[in-house]
Amino acid sequence: MAYLFHTDADRAQMLASIGADSVQQIIDQQVPQDVQLQRSLNLGDAAGELTLESEMRRLAAQNSSASSHACFLGCGAYDHFIPAAVDEIASRGEYYTSYTPYQAEVSQGNLQVMFEYETLITQITGLAVSNASLYDGGSAATEGVLMALASVRNREKVITSEAVHPEYRDILEAYLKNIGATLVTVPVGDNGDSSAIISAIDEQTACVLIQHPNFLGRLEDVTAIADAAHSKGALLVQSFDPISTGLLKRPGDLGADIAVAEGQCLGNPLQYGGPYLGIMACREDLVRRLPGRIAGQTTDRRGNRCWVLTLQTREQHIRREKATSNICSNQTLLALRATVYLSLLGPEGLRETASHCLRKADYAKRRITASDRFDIVHDGPVFKEFVVRDRSDDVDGLLRHAESQGILAGVALGQFDPSMNDCFxxxxxxxxxxxxxxRLAAVLSDAPCRSAVASA
Amino acid sequence: MAYLFHTDADRAQMLASIGADSVQQIIDQQVPQDVQLQRSLNLGDAAGELTLESEMRRLAAQNSSASSHACFLGCGAYDHFIPAAVDEIASRGEYYTSYTPYQAEVSQGNLQVMFEYETLITQITGLAVSNASLYDGGSAATEGVLMALASVRNREKVITSEAVHPEYRDILEAYLKNIGATLVTVPVGDNGDSSAIISAIDEQTACVLIQHPNFLGRLEDVTAIADAAHSKGALLVQSFDPISTGLLKRPGDLGADIAVAEGQCLGNPLQYGGPYLGIMACREDLVRRLPGRIAGQTTDRRGNRCWVLTLQTREQHIRREKATSNICSNQTLLALRATVYLSLLGPEGLRETASHCLRKADYAKRRITASDRFDIVHDGPVFKEFVVRDRSDDVDGLLRHAESQGILAGVALGQFDPSMNDCFxxxxxxxxxxxxxxRLAAVLSDAPCRSAVASA
Amino acid sequence: QATNLLFELSRPGRRAHRLDDLDIDSPDVEHLIPDEHRADQPPPLPELAEGDVVRHFVGLSTLNMSVDTHFYPLGSCTMKYNPKRNERLASLPGILDVHPMQSEGTTQGLLALLYDLQNMLAEISGLPGVSLQPAAGAHGELTALLVAAAYFRDSGEDRKIVLTADSAHGTNPASAQMAGFKTKAVKSNADGLVDMDDLRAKLDDQTAVFMLTNPNTLGLFDSQIKEITDLVHQAGALIYLDGANMNAILGITRPGDFGADLMHFNPHKTFSGPHGGGGPGAGPICVRDFLAPYLPSPIVDKDDQGTYRLRRPDSSIGRVRSFFGNVGVLVRAYLYIRTYGGEGLRRVSEDALLGANYLLSKVKHIMDVPHGERCMHEFVASATKLKKQHGLSAMDLAKRILDYGFHAPTVYFPLVVDEAVMIEPTETESKETLDAFAEALFRITEEAGDLVHQAPHTTRISRPDDVTAARRPVLRWQPKSETD
Amino acid sequence: QATNLLFELSRPGRRAHRLDDLDIDSPDVEHLIPDEHRADQPPPLPELAEGDVVRHFVGLSTLNMSVDTHFYPLGSCTMKYNPKRNERLASLPGILDVHPMQSEGTTQGLLALLYDLQNMLAEISGLPGVSLQPAAGAHGELTALLVAAAYFRDSGEDRKIVLTADSAHGTNPASAQMAGFKTKAVKSNADGLVDMDDLRAKLDDQTAVFMLTNPNTLGLFDSQIKEITDLVHQAGALIYLDGANMNAILGITRPGDFGADLMHFNPHKTFSGPHGGGGPGAGPICVRDFLAPYLPSPIVDKDDQGTYRLRRPDSSIGRVRSFFGNVGVLVRAYLYIRTYGGEGLRRVSEDALLGANYLLSKVKHIMDVPHGERCMHEFVASATKLKKQHGLSAMDLAKRILDYGFHAPTVYFPLVVDEAVMIEPTETESKETLDAFAEALFRITEEAGDLVHQAPHTTRISRPDDVTAARRPVLRWQPKSETD
Incomplete structure (x- = not known):
């Protein structure tokens, strides 16, 4: 059956060695009768590979995707190009069928990749230390806040902004609810400046969580916020876009103490939201509060340079309830992909990619607003993402129309904030x-209107 | 540029070591000025990976395929299922980026695969020896004939049948034309029996080339032909369908001296005709006439069992014009795929696959002939392929109609034989x-007719 | 093979990936990004050619052991064969390239699959409420505890204590801590099962949850299970089942049937999603109906028209992760379950038990197996006697077995067994492999001295200095000038 | 790693691939296949589980050196980096799953690509007639000679002799023989080039074709090329160019411009189609316009409406292969050429020359390089002196270099150099790699005795017994009972 090995002859020999009549007897010797399931699981029949493949192809064909449509969706997950070499390497069994490198001697491949990944993350963040990855950008943002809370003693206030990804804030809220921290969420001012955040920071503030470029695509004044936080003894946690570092100053250069990011954009497929890659880096002095696995360099008994999991005294399998975090896995396979991706791009490739995003986004802005129906909501610089207002206030109809024309045109913002119902x-x-x-611009401008364009 | 390594600094250092001012100088020192090309090749600009991928996706989308359509095309290339493990293994760089195992010590992977492949081929042919593969089924059939001509001295007549794949016969003709052999092609009798072939065999006949199951899907009386050939001192070369050996007697069991086949069906993709896998096996005593690479078992200086290329004295790099063949490559990657495929199927999987083909073909026959418009041309057993006559004599229109309905319904036989213009x-x-x-049956029976159905 | 770091291979001016020139009119970067935001130069990433990169990472891969290359009896990790068909099918463009913010109308195929998977997990667990969102087993634990906390908060009960078994995975107490609970450990008895007296002593009206692993980390199914769950329920607390060991009981018994209220699955273990060098995994949770309203958002529902919809449960704790969850891992789990079907899944567990008990029947002649003659899918041996008699520690055994071409078992866990050697063969290893492994273990017990103490000898490195690594951490490569 | 054969791992009753039950009504097999055709049982293939199969073949793969893992300076084989993008794009379903008997109307995308590739090869070669059909370089040679034979037959000329260089690949004379020609070898002169006197002596009105490799197998471009081709043409014969070494001259000089009438390409070398462990390759040929009518069928044409059509040339020799040709290999060649463009291709050859001459500049201080200070894309050194002075043969050198982590160069070819060591670094290796290789060669010349004579020492096997293999060939595994 499927992937099983034992033939009838094997079974007989194995049972004889065990001294049991049957596997059922082995079960009966351990699992009380009254909790044994007396029927088969209701999961249907076994499906052979050919059957399963036919079904999955049919099912997959029912989904639109960034392959079938031109994808302009963002919100933290992006359709960046993935060079073929990334897939080629990550599909090697030695990577994807191995496990956490508990035995360093037979895991130097994974350990060196983790060490290289950590180094690359320090290079794109401008911070001294990176862990070997977390689950995703959202939980990484929350882990960053928890780490700051643990580092800054006796303060319980966390400040964030509505310009941080709403889902990231949902996670933060769920985690903070039971541990006695206070979450203050500062509204986004119309002018988009940082004064509201800055004025919210006080002596009770453990940390500030911001996103730059922010959820709506705008650039924040990170340095001013960092200075304000530091002047009150608080830490700055910045969620950033790794691709943007090809052009923008890095979190560490801007004054962030902890940088977190969604690493999907670095060579990882969209796959409806996961698995993704949580990036986290911090200042050197915060390292012993850093959650997750960390690979470090050492030497072996023969004096050869090598790599091991290190600083494990932070971890749950040793510290148990005193661990810095409960996380015991990392996203090695996705970190590997990011490592290969960044190796292929190099500094010039990353700059080129960032520059193409920036300039194409600018071109798209201009093309879309060639139609009277659309405004760009914010002035000022953006990186690769921007908010469009539909003056006809029919975002849903517009996006469904575009889908039917082979275009995933944007994300409706009303689902996050009713005041932005006319925006995407x-x-x-x-x-x-x-x-x-x-085509995007043409499809949007040609879309049927639910109502006439509101007067300007 | 693309895959190049040398930086300007590298170039300068390398030129200094060489003692040249420039690469142009190195060229000028060797290639006479008057034959140097004085312009750039007119091949367009370099295309980056993203550009190339966009273009190729667009171009690939212009083709129908066995993925987009239900494929009922055969004629020696078949849409059999390929288990995912075949792709996984064959896509490992250690296989596909290596070369002919000239250094056995660092090629034991390929050599053992070749030896395993050869063994598997002897198992499915019932013959004692296999080479490590040839180009494809068509050239293998011709190499089989050449091998027979070389083995049976002083005979120049080759007999074949119209029921052998017409393209295979084209190859045979092109090869034989210059070397003084005579090719006799026996027509297919209406009753499909073997008497015409048998009566053509004489004392001048070096060999007979037949195909079983034959080009039109029918089963030949191989044993009778083999007996007739052997009784006149000629050899029998049989082209067979590897999948059919799950149910049918094997070439060696039927009396063939040399068996050849197209191995595409064993885990290799269709890819518009190639690369494919030429299979060839023969009786033990013919081994030194066998063309192509052969891996054999031996021991190394430490006494370990291992594998090497062997019997190389047959080969062109040693024998030059006295070689048994000019072939110096083999299709290792496709032979690997066939090896993995047969390993995954095993005897029961091969029988199951053959049985599904057979029974589904039978079902298709019955469904298609439910419409008055269609006859099955031949009585008698077939394996997975059969000839349908369109009594409305509009095969081309029929097949184009089916294409438009997502079905590749069959191969028009008129292109090979005008007398079969109404058949596919x-x-x-x-x-x-x-x-x-x-759906095939429905689409065929619903197809518009060019003319009314001829009276029965 | 590769030992140089990427950064050491770098040469200024080498390049791999390039984009073609922009085909649009657009202002220069300088006009689009103000100076104060713009970096003077891109990050100092290594500069490499494509051939460098490929050879480097292919070379590194060969320094790993993996299921595809070696028997990997790492206890508690369920290193079973990772089906290649699942990799192929999870990579279909209509699965792999779906953006998480696409509308429901464009993702019906995927939502149907995820909906079916929710139902499959409910059937396997016997618990009807399912969230596919958690990204890993430990994340599932935390999520379930957040659900429990929300439930007690809604019920107006102030329960702040989580009990864990002393044999539990370390994630149990750590997750409890993160969810705002205090933890207490319940002892194991001499048989390796829950010490009922200790449980009774620690259970009170402060107890929110007892986190239980069953079969436990000793590979033992706790025969007191009904008594335990009844006792806990009588105290008004909930039972959480750590599903790490589900590979032992598929179709044999269901957590919901033996009293669990919440549990997580590790699809990367039980349902053969590949482990990926330490991740990604996933940690879907199943809960009783009264806990379902607290599950994180979103879950997949089907409406009357047969359309699949994302829904936020009424009293949802919110989110524990962005977007839907680790869909790639979940798709593989779905494919795995479909491949076996209901009866096949039971056979998986039966064969896992058969393999583990067979290996146990061989290993018990080589070293102590403190807890019983029978086990479920794994068992824990002890090197204590070997250490006393031959100086052969669990660590030595683990290191030396590498030289025989096997990955090591888990060692020094669970903590309740001295010199623990935790062996999980899984159902996808042949009798021949198990025989060869037992033979290797036996041979090692006849070896001595440096051969074992300095093992492994056949690997590129041997016995790295962990102490220095932790005391003077070197956590990134730096150019010489910076480190000088 | 794996040493057992598949057949030795087999256990009766194990299975991997299975089909689900048939969902149609159909008579039993016995009713569909008469007894005289039906086998009693299927072939005695090995019986294995999927996990067996995967681990076996993954394990075997690690016993190969390959371009992805090692520097592979195998002279004459052009082991350059195989771009991963080409593997991805050649595997698009609209390429990979196209059936060869599909109608032209359903294959326009693919035909467009193949049409463009024909034109690209014509441009690179300077020869306008192109057939993509031949399956390998040697197959291209044979095909071109069949074309030449047909041309002379049509012209009423009875020319039965093919001249080959004594430094030529062995395929040249073998192909000539298969095409029905007699061959004569033309000597090389002291400079490694064509001996003009010998050529003049052997050239007559019986000569059909002179098969020339240029640059030749010594890595030398024959400076007499115009004189040679003029001489041959004056004798009424044709020049065939063996294109194995095209990597040296892309965009620098064109065979058609220096006098070749027919040639083949090795796309798996020049255009980086992976070598696949010995195949598949392809061997497209290019010919002058007056030879184009004889090309094998089919070639791709474009009609007035811009529709691509398959066409049989008017005087076609017929076919040399079933279906169109090795399309998968050709697609990769197309992608490679597009990736570089015209100027880029010239840069490929320039860098190949740069790398080879750089390595030559280092190696000539270590061992003799008989033919000149300069080379094209490869060069041939000789171990003759090393053998005399240190007992170090070309074979020893080749075996020992494996221990340093490099694939060996080609040895004992071409035959015109004693103890030949033929080195082709290709353009996709870094200066660092070339330096390391030269350093290793140098170190080996300072080694001695068994260290070199019994090398390699680090590989799984060493110095297999080729003689016994050939004398008592064991060409398949057989069950014990059969071999006893």
Missing amino acids: LVAVTEKRSRDDID | LVAVTEKRSRDDID
Whole structure:
């Protein structure tokens, strides 16, 4: 059956060695009769590979995707190009069928990759230390806040902003609810400046969590916020876009103490939201509060340089309830992909990619607003994402229309904030061709209106 | 640029070590000025990976395929199921980026695979020896004939039948034309029996080339032909369908001296005709006439069992114009795929696959002939392929109609034989579902007729 | 093979990936990004050619043991064969390239699969409420505890204590802590099962949850299970089942049937999602109906028209992760369950038991197996006697077995067994492999001295200095000038 | 790692691939296949579980050196980096799953690509007639000679001699023989080039074709090329160019411009189609316009409406292979050429020359390089002196270099150099790698005795017994009972 090995002859020999008549007897000797399931699981019949493949192809064909449609969706997950070498390497069994490197001698491949990943993350964050990865950008943001709370003693206030990804804030709220921390969420001012956040910071503040570029695509004044936080003894946790570091100053350069990010954009597929890659880096002095696995360099008994899991005294399998975090896995396979991706891009490739995103986003803005129906909500610089207002206030109809024309045009913002019901968020990566963008603009401007365009 | 390594600094250092001012100088020192190309090749600009991928996706989308359509095409290339493990293994760089195992010590992987492949081929042919593969089924059939001509001295006549794949016969003709052999092609009798072939065999006959199951899907009387050939001192070369050996007697069991086949069906993709896998096996005493690479078992200096390329004195790099063949490559990667495929199927899987083909083909016959418009041309047993006659004599219109309905319904036989202008060949593999076959029958019976159905 | 770091291979000016020139009119970068935001130069990433990169990472991969290359009897980790068909099918563009913010109308195929998977997990667990969101087993534990906390908060009960078994995975107390609970450990008795007296002593009206692993980390199914769950329920607390060991009981018994109220699955273990060098996994949770309203958002529902919809449960704790969850891992779990079907899944567990008990029947002649003649899917041996008699520690055994071409078992866990050697063969290893492994263990017990103490000898490195690594951490490569 | 054969791992009753039950009504097999055709049982294939199969073949793969893992300076084989993008794009379903008997109307995308590739090869070669059909370089040679034979037959000329260089690949004379020609070898002169006197002596009105490799197998471009081709043409014969070494001259010089009438390409070498452990390759040929009518069928044409069509040339020799050709290999060649473009291809050859001459500049201080200070894309050193002075043969050198983590160069070819060591670094290796290789060669020349004579020492096996293998061939595994 499927992947099983034992033939009838094997079974007989094995039972004889065990001294049991049957596997059922082995079960009966351990599992009380009254809790044994007296029927088969109701999960249908076994399906052979050919059957399963036919079904899955049919099912997959029912979904639109960034392959079938031109994708302008963002919100923390982006359709960036993934070079073929990334897939080639990550599909090697020695990587994807191995486990956490408990035995360093037979895990130097994974351990060296983790060490290289950590180094690359310090290079794109401008911070001294990185862990070997966390679950995703959202939980990484929350772990960053928890780490700050643990580092700054006796303060319980956490400040964040509505310009941080709403889902990230949902996670933060769920985690903080039971541990006695106070979450203050500062509204986004119309002018988009940082004064509201800065004025919220006080002596009770353990940390500030911001996102730059922010959820709506805008650039924040990170340095001013960092200075304000530091002046009150608080830490700054910055969620950033790894691709943006090809052009923008890095979190560490801007004054962030802890940087977190969604690493999906670094060579990882969209796959409806996961598995993704949580990036986290911090200042050197915070290292013993850093959650998750960490690989470090050492030497072996023969004096050869090598790599091991280290600082494990922070971890749950030793510290149990005193651990810095309950996380005991890391996303090695996705971190591997990010490592290969960044190796292939190098500094110039990352700059080129960031620059294409930026300039294509700018082109898209101009093309979309060629139609009277659409405004760009915010002035000022963005990186690869921006908010469009539909003056006809029919975002849902607009996006459904675009879908039918082969375009995933944007994310409706009303689902996060009713005041933005007439807005949607458009992301433009280097993969979107001029033709894609022109078609997007044409499809949007040609879309039927539920109502006439509101007067300007 | 693309895959190049040398930086400007590298170039300068390398040129200094060489003692040249420039690469152009190195060229000028060797290639006469008057034959140097004085312009750039007119091949367009370099295309980056993203550009190339976009273009290729667009281009690939212009083709129908066995993925987009239900494929009932055969004629020596079949849409059999390929288990995922085959792709996984064959995509390992250690296999596909290595070369012919000239250094056995660092090629034991490929050499053992070749030896295992050869053994598997002897198992499915019932013959004692196999080479490590040839180009494809068609050239293998011709190499089989050449091998027979070389083995049976002083005879120049080769007999074959119109029921052998017409393209295979084209190859045979092209090869034989210059070397003084005579090719006799026996027509297919209406009753499909072997008497015409048998009566053509004489004392001048070096060998007979037949195909079983034959090009039109029918089963030949191989044993009778083998007996007739042997009684006149000639050899029998049989082209066979590897999948059919799950149910049918093997070439060696039927009396063939040399068996050849197209091995595409064993885990290799269709890819518009190639690369494919030429299978060849023979009786033990013919081994030194066998063309192509052969791996054999031996021991190393430490006494360990190992594998090497062997019997190389047959080969062109040693024998030059006295070699048994000019072939110096083999299709290792495709032979690997066949090896993995047969390992996954095992005897029961091969029988099951053959049985599904057979029974689904039978079902398809019955479904198609439920319409008055269609006859099955031949009585008698077939394996997975059969000839349908369109009594409305509009095969081309019929097949184009089916294409437009998502079905590749069959191969028009008029292109090979004008007398079969109203016929097409339908192949049914285990991949075709009941729904596929029902749709095929429905689409064929619903197709518009160019003319009214001829009276029966 | 590769030992140089990427950074050491770097040469200024080498490049791999390039984009073609922009085909649009657009202002220069300088006009689009103000100076104060713009970096003077991109990050100092290594500069490599594509051939460098590929050879480097292919080379590194060969330094790993893995299920595809070696028997990997790492206890508690369920290192079973990772089906290649699942990799292929999870990579279909209509699965792999779906954006998480796509509308429901464009994702019906995927939502149907996820909906079916929710139902499958409910059937396997016997618990009807399912969330697929948690990203790992430990994340599932935390999520379930947040659910329990919300439930007690809603019920107006102030229960702040989580009990864990002393043999439990370390994640149990750590997760409890993160969810705002205090933890107390319940002892194991001499048989390796829950010490009922200690449980009774620690259970009171402060107790929110007893986190139980069953079969436990000793590979033992706790025969007192009904008594335990009844006792806990009588105290008004909930039972959490750590599902790490579900590979032992598929179709044999269901956590919901033996009294669990909440549990997580490890699809990367039980349902053969590949472990990926330490991740990604997933940690879907199943809960009783009265806890379902607290599950994180979103879950997949089916409406009257047969359309699949994402829904936020009424009293949801919110989210524990962005987007839906680790869909790639979940798709593989779905494919795995479909491949076996209901009866096949039971056979998986039966064969896991058969393999483990067979290996136990061989290993018990080589070293002590303190807890019983029978086990479920894994068992824990002890090297205590070997250490006393031959100086052969669990660590030595683990290191030396590598030289025989096997990955090591888990060692020094669970903590309740001295010199623990925890062996989980899984159902996808042949009798021949198990025989060869037992033979290797036996041979090692006849070896001595440096051969074992300095093992492994055949690997690229041997016995790295963990102490220095932790005392003077070197956590990134730096160019010479910076480190000088 | 794996040493057992598949057949030795087999256990009766194990299974991997299974089909689900048939969902159609159909008579039993016995009713569909008469007894005289039906086998009593299927072939005695090995019986294995999927996990067995995967671990076996993954394990075997690790016993190979390959471009992805090692520097592979195998002369004449052009072991350059195999781009991963080409593997991905050649596997798109609209390429990979196209059936060869599909109608032209359903294959326009693929035909467009193949049409463009024909034109690209014509541009690179300077020869306008192109057939993509031949399956390998040697197959291309044979095909071209069949074309030449047909041309002379049509012209009423009875020319039965093919001249080959004594430094030529062995395929040249073997192909000539298969095409029905007699061959004569033309000597090389002291410079390793064509001996013009010998050529003049052997050239006559019986000569059909002179098969020339240029640059030749010594890595030398024959500076007499115009003189040679003029001479041959004056004799009424044709020049065939063996294109194995095209990596040296892309965009620098074109065979058609220096006088070749027919040639083949090795796309698996020049255009980086992976070598696949010995195949598949492809061997497209290019010919002058007056030879184009004889090309094998089919070639791709474009009609007035811009539709691509398959066409049989008017005087076609017929076919040399079933279906179109090795399309998978050709697609990779197309992608490679597109990736570089015209100027980039010239840079490929320039860098190949740079790398080879750089390595030559280092190696000539270590061992003799008989033919000149300069080379094209490869060069041939000789171990003759090393053998005399230190007992170090070309074979020893090749075996010992494996221990240093490099694949060996080609040895004992071409035959015109004693103890030949033929080194082709290709353009996709870094200066660091070339330096390390030269350093290793140097160190080996300072080694002695068994260290070199019994090398390699680090590989699983060492110095297999080729003689016994050939004398008492064991060419398949057989069950014990059969071999007893």
